[in-house]
Amino acid sequence: MELRDIEIFLTLAEELHFGRTAERLHITPSRVSHAIKKQERHIGAPLFERTSRTVRLTPVGQQLRDDLLPAHVQIQRAVGQAMARARGFSGALRVGYSTPWCADLVFEAAEVFRGRYAGCTVQVREVQFDDPCGLLRRGELDLQVSEVPSVEPGIAAGPVLICEPRALMIPAGHPLARRDSVSLEDLAGVPMIGPGGNVAKTLLDIHVPTRTPMGRPIPRGPSYTFWPEVPCLVAAGLGVSIVAARAARYHNRPGIAFVPFRDGPTMDYGVLWRTAGPAPAMPVAFVDILRGLTLRRRACEAGHDAGPTGSSPTTATTPAPAPCDAAASSTAPCSV
Template sequence: MELRDIEIFLTLAEELHFGRTAERLHITPSRVSHVIKKQERRFGAPLFARTSRTVRLTPLGEELRDELLPARHLILRALERATAHGRGTTGELRAGYTAPWCAELLLRAAAAFRSQYPGWTVQTREVSFNDPHGPLLRGELHTQIAELPVVEPGITVGPVLLREPRALMLPVDHPLAAGPTASLEDLAEVPLLRIDNIRARPVVDVHFPQRTPMGRPIPRGPSCASWHEIPVLVAAGLGASIVAARAAEYHARPGVAFVPLRDGPTLDYGVLLPADGSESPVRAFVGLLHTLTDTAPA
């Protein structure tokens, strides 16, 4: 397989859609189809199961994806090092985040990191709900701070950096909004917004439960594709959402109340890294993140 064909296969394995794959790679859908058919003839078995509505990986396709991803990371890093050497610079570290308090932690670490590695720059970017691990798996990021748990081939979960108390984001006129705290059992009394089209099922299962601890069903609210939809829907009275308690500092708005949850697990944020390893500057950056959370003021 040529390198370009490998890239087409891995992109389709991620998108599971011929049109989006073609758009991302700036080629035609017929080119994607031709390459995949050629690969399947070579292996003598299908890599994807296709219907008129869905595309999914076969077991052979999943095995090939999991074995190719580490090699792809190695190639991308080798190209980055060669580019940095050729330009006379040390390099650029790219870090992702999913919440603003994680972004602030990354920026604090970046300031300390640049003093240790003056030839390096640090770029940060927000990672969306609907593609929570794609940038890291594609080599677009060197590391990421994200909600846990994460179970994803090709990703290693590093240390937990933040353990956040949780709160219930509610319409301000809901009866639960008048109390000092709320319980997970109270979720039987309010529709819980849902996160759909997300590839982070372990996080969704923990923090967007379908039943209370005593087994009562939790009413289902509207579905969301991104975080930015949640406060809008809550303010409109359409449901509630479990959030980090400190979200009240960043996302307060008219029509929304934040009530601390007195039970259930904390919302933990940890470091994600490529499973095939990282360069020493990246490991040093992760060490700084851990140091900063150990010494951060309460």
Template structure:
């Protein structure tokens, strides 16, 4: 049997419709019909009952499908393993993420990646707020998905994969808490809870600015090392803190409110990896995540 005959039979056995089968295989439905007739002639058995309105497997066709499908899947898996091995896409890939919404995209991409490269395991783990690039430099992660900007000479920042609108986290009793939105100039009127640790100053200045676009100073108060600590400081009335608006879907809790910005640029996210650490599996994973983020793998796009 030829490969195209096996594929035509198995897809038709699933769809039970010549036009849909042709669409999946990129063939005219007449070509599918010819292929099935040749296969039946070669085997000497009728595999499908056909009428103008109905296509169904015969008992012999059902038995042939049940015998053939598992064997064909094993062949496909063996081919995928051979290709992956030839490309070096084996072993374990360790991937970091900076937020739960970034993790959602990585989990979705990992499912696609593992189907393509079954001999490569993927482990994902959260990156701590206080040391965003330390694990990459320590080889604890291969790539990681994180907030931009990233301007490190030993790291490569890929293209922006997705972006999120900004919000301001504040205590539930804050004067801004009942507003529909806040503006960047409002930051001059309330202390800012920021972060501390081994974090580049340009990154802190971008996400936790010290002055408004109009030049008014922004007071910095308490600092947090971990994300949950930041939420607790805000709830305790120690200040407000900017974040992605989507954080409200994951971290809403009594005592805090998420109010969207009306004039702040979105937070951009992308993959980052060591400049000297690009392996075949890293490159393949980067390509897969990019496809999933854009929706080009299956049309479903990034996690919502």
């Protein structure tokens, strides 16, 4: 078996879906099917049981996976070490995040990166919304995963990783808290809590708009320096805040409610990095890992149909990651 065929087999053994395997390996589903059939002819027994909706390993396939996996991991590590030496990868890659769900993704990618490129570490640091690109501008970060878009000079945007529906964080006793959904026009009747500091207008227009789509003014509430102040201000009845829908799973507390918006754009999170300096080889490698993890999360969330032809699901939703650990909520750098 060729190394590429082994990789296809092990990926399919993990995903149990021809379409997701093809997407993850950047090949066609027919290439996956052809490789598996060739391996089965060579071995003389089926490796997978295929139905119109499921793919399962046969006992022969399970044993082959168990025997191949440790050696394949070692090969990947050796290749990664050689790539790191050839590309000059060494030292620490400094990565920022702005929300706990971005932190979950960054910490998972950091673990993969460390295993792939021996001798490299990843320092992870929280980014505050009142100065969202300050650490990048000052050269204290190599890249960050945070709210986009950003049009600041010297800051380049990479891929969008998370597209999240929005919700209104509102005092639990407010009349809007009893609704099933709210509209952007409802913001005309509630004070909006906003960040202090230097935030780009493009971000403010999305997260802290001053007018509704029909042009009605939105009253201003108090400002904050660190985002953890926001739920406290909302619970005190001093205003509301536009948040990602999944914030309800990370920031819920007594005195506040989360009501989904039925209109308006999604809240998007992507990669940002500095354009100054040499070609960022380490950040590019890290972004490749982030994209791979994001594709896998979306595919797993989209459904589990796995027909033998490898057809991919037609819809996908944003995944719900597990709450991040304490390290992800600290403003101090954390080496992974």
